[in-house]
Amino acid sequence: MKSPNQYQFTWDLLGDIALGRPNLGPTTRLEVYRLMQFCFRDVLEKNFGAKKTDQIFYDSGKLAGSEFYQHILAQAENPNQPGDFNELIRRTQKALSDMGIGILRVEKADLAAGSFILTVSEDLDCSGLPELDFEICVYDEGFIAGILESFTGKSFKVKEIDCWCTGDRTCRFSAEVV
């Protein structure tokens, strides 16, 4: 059946990078990523307002987190430790570090209550940005929610508490089961 979206996301859309970029390879400059992200943000805000843009970024991050879990993290799951949260963290830390996305750390993890506090340092979105008066990593909030929801099967609300853009050196996120 034909998708209602012209570009409904599938992992295949990322393409065969080895084939397509035999000389330049899979990496690019971070500025390019930020250029795209903040230009998107600018145009979206102008068209839909800040609140709606935040929602779009959160939802996009969540979709990305879910796909990232399915295609990267779940693939690397240790068959001897299925469903082990600490193992998930280890895999996620490694994947985020290997791919230059950020340095993930856990401050608190209450599995029974579904309550977590995570930090991401040197992240893609905000580290090194000028100080603003508001947290900016909405996409990351969604990304974390997508991973946690895919792993636990429960819905999560992720909120950035501290951000580079508000003067912090690391971005801190709370994640709560809803």
Add this chain to the structure above:
Amino acid sequence: MGDPNTATPEFRDTPQPEKDSPPTGEAEAIELLEIALRQLEDSVFAGSPPASPPARLSEIGSLKEFYSSLLAIRQFTLALANGDLSQSLQVKGHLAGALKSLQASLRHLTWQTQRIAEGDFSHRVDFMGEFSTAFNTMVERLQETRAENARLIEDIQRLAITDPLTGLFNRRHFFNVTTLEFERSRRYRNPVSLIMMDIDHFKHVNDQYGHTVGDQVLRAVASRCRETLRKTDVLGRYGGEEFIVLLPETGLNCARLVAERLRKCIADTPISVSDGQVSITVSLGVSGYSADSCPSEATAENFEKYINLADGALYRAKNGGRNQVVVSDPPPNEQPCLERI
């Protein structure tokens, strides 16, 4: 540093005061500034800073806010210094950010340490400079020590239950295991049999070839028995050149066949030793019980009774010329053996 060209217009227009005597407005401003500075200094350095700026400065909103931020940072810093990682700091900016970053690192370190305490030694610290190196070395050593301890415990446990020469269960552990099996057989009224096996003229082997060869023979006999028996059968070294086997869910007729198979596998093939080959034989005595002869209790005494029966049969096998199997008196209505042939 002051630059006369960039002096505030407000002060440039005021009449020039006499030396060391600033104009009233300027003097007041300086006085207020000094009060403000002392106040800010107190907020950082004093043991017990006031909760708010003096009333005279309370109208300056930005000062009040700054003072409040400094107090919050001070409180947060003291909490960090005291190891309290639970505080939150609402102040934004580089200094507060650096402190919160330290707090985040320490919280993550706490979480990592908790995981290590649970036995997950994969955690490494990479954000605390020299401490990281020391911590990571400690975790690696801890992991090595724990692995070494686990190996030692495993060795000790193995040594406690096995005979070091043959690797078979020692007599004590054989009894521990078989008493449970005996109890299980009694409860479910399944037959169970025992075989006592002794190497014939083993003293001659030791005398003729030496104890080293004698040990090789014992190991070879243990190995052949292990290969011949089922995984569920329990094999132990009873002492010296004597072995014992418990055959769960096996009646006497089957046990006799198993014993015969053991006898043949040892008698038919000479044992290779360092000096050549040694031919030996074994004598075997078999005992057992079926549901009909099941004892009322699985006591050690009752179990010993069946060992004595097997031992008696072994004695008769020895007296009957060795290299043979003798079965103790079979219970009535024993079914012919089908399942183990």
